[in-house]
Amino acid sequence: MNSSKLKAKDFITVGIFTAILIVVEFLCGMLGYIHPYIVASYVVMIPLVGAIPMMLFYTKVEKFGMITIMSVLIAIIMFVLGMGYLGAPLIVAAGVIADLIAKSGKYKSFKKTIISYGVFCLWICANYFPVIVTADSYRKDLLDGGYSAEYCDDLFRAINEKTIAVLLILCFVFGCIGAVIGKKVVKKHFEKAGIV
Amino acid sequence: MHIALDPRTKLYMILVVSMVVLMTATTPFLWGVRIFMTMVPITLLFIEKKYASAIRFLIFYGVALVLTFFFLSEDSSGILTAILIGYCGIVVQFMPAMITAWYCVRTTKIDEFMSAMQKLHVPDGIAISLAVVMRFFPTIKEEYGSIRDAMKMRGISFGGGNALKMVEYRMIPLLFSCVNIGDELSAAAITRGLDGNVKRTSIVELKLRTADILLMLVFTTVLGIFIYCKYFR
Structure with a gap:
């Protein structure tokens, strides 16, 4: 049997860590309904908090495809939860690129892992896609859906085609910072316990 | 009915x-x-x-x-x-x-789900991972509940107001138990022949x-x- 082929164990690992990541995303997402600026700050919160499980996940990745499958799963779940299909290509693209970067470091190089996680974090921006691409109709939808005009104005002041570049860069940067912190946490707790 | x-x-x-x-x-x-x-x-x-x-x-x-x-x-x-x-x-x-x-x-x-996935010709990788995700949300909730109970018993409530500590105190034990459960799950999956090369049959029609x-x-x-x-x- 080919050793680079994914096995059931790998699929289960992917499933577990995806579930954890979705929970993190969801908890942070709840806060966003308080004020639209918090929606914009997902790019800081989610990479930092999500880094801990993801770094543990990266220590378990040894074959190509695991990170890609994870991004596909996230895209499916985001769709089911009503975030739309517009972001799905971006999520999967981020996953594949992150996977390729990590592969170039043979899944061992720490530097490559940091960059890979930074790229992977770009999936968070996919959630903003409906806001930007369909700005006008989305705004109308929100107003019809019962959001206040104030919330909409703030939301579109925080997220538009000008700020998306900044948000993407922030996402990447905080992904990298998160990766360093996450790695430290993993070292502190998991390597000592012999779980990695 | x-x-x-x-x-x-x-x-x-x-x-x-x-x-x-x-x-x-x-x-x-x-x-x-x-x-x-x-x-x-x-x-x-x-x-x-x-x-x-x-x-x-x-x-x-x-x-x-x-x-x-x-x-x-x-x-x-x-x-x-x-x-x-x-x-x-x-x-x-x-x-x-x-x-x-x-x-x-x-x-x-879960067996119904897997069998449906097989009939829809979804790749095994995605089907298995999705099944695990589906089953795992209740598990996370349960584990988190026990972690909170354990913390309460020892009188730790907010990690001393330190946001980083708050996340750490909850996240690390959760990850520990999740990793362990994952290992058990893989062992169970392998005994059921999830790794086999032949087409799997299903007991549910x-x-x-x-x-x-x-x-x-x-x-x-x-x-x-x-x-x-x-x-x-």
Whole structure:
């Protein structure tokens, strides 16, 4: 049997860590309904908090495809939860690129892992896609859906085609910072316990 | 009365509901369609004798609907109303998708799900991972509950007000137990021959019954009506 082929164990690992990541995303997402600026700050919160499980996940990745499958799963779940299909290509693209970067470091190089996680974090921006691409109709939808005009104005002041570049860069940067912190946490707790 | 729906019907339901959730209802008629669509999974929950959760969903959804329609409008302001609007917004907007997903996860057995996935020719990797994700949310909730209990017992409540500590105290034990559960799960999966090279057979025979076809028709009609009324009128 080919050793680079994914096995059931790998699929289960992917499933577990995806579930954890979705929970993190969801908890942070709840806060966003308080004020639209918090929606914009997902790019800081989610990479930092999500880094801990993801770094543990990266220590378990040894074959190509695991990170890609994870991004596909996230895209499916985001769709089911009503975030739309517009972001799905971006999520999967981020996953594949992150996977390729990590592969170039043979899944061992720490530097490559940091960059890979930074790229992977770009999936968070996919959630903003409906806001930007369909700005006008989305705004109308929100107003019809019962959001206040104030919330909409703030939301579109925080997220538009000008700020998306900044948000993407922030996402990447905080992904990298998160990766360093996450790695430290993993070292502190998991390597000592012999779980990695 | 007992209706055993085919997992494929449930998947189709999820797909339709997610698509409708994306489109905001603008006229009273469309709201009616949406509410009707939400009532289907709730009714199904009643039929499956999951009364507690069905009633909980019903009350949640009802309260949010009433609040959105009668008390809130575009020009309401103030921090409390803003939060209220936010939560009502999320409930009214996304609750249908959440109820449907919850219904499907709770009433589908994992072997049924895998067999349906096989019939739909979904790659094994995605099917297995998705099955694990589906089963894992309740586990995370359970584990988190025990972690909170353990913390309470030792008198640690907020990690001393330090945000980083707060995250760390909860996340690390959770990860520990999740990794261990994952190992056990893999062992169980391997004994069941999930790694084999031959095509797996399944003990459950999936068949589309009258109820399945009826539901699929209903949901297709709902989707059709929704799209027609929203974009072509």
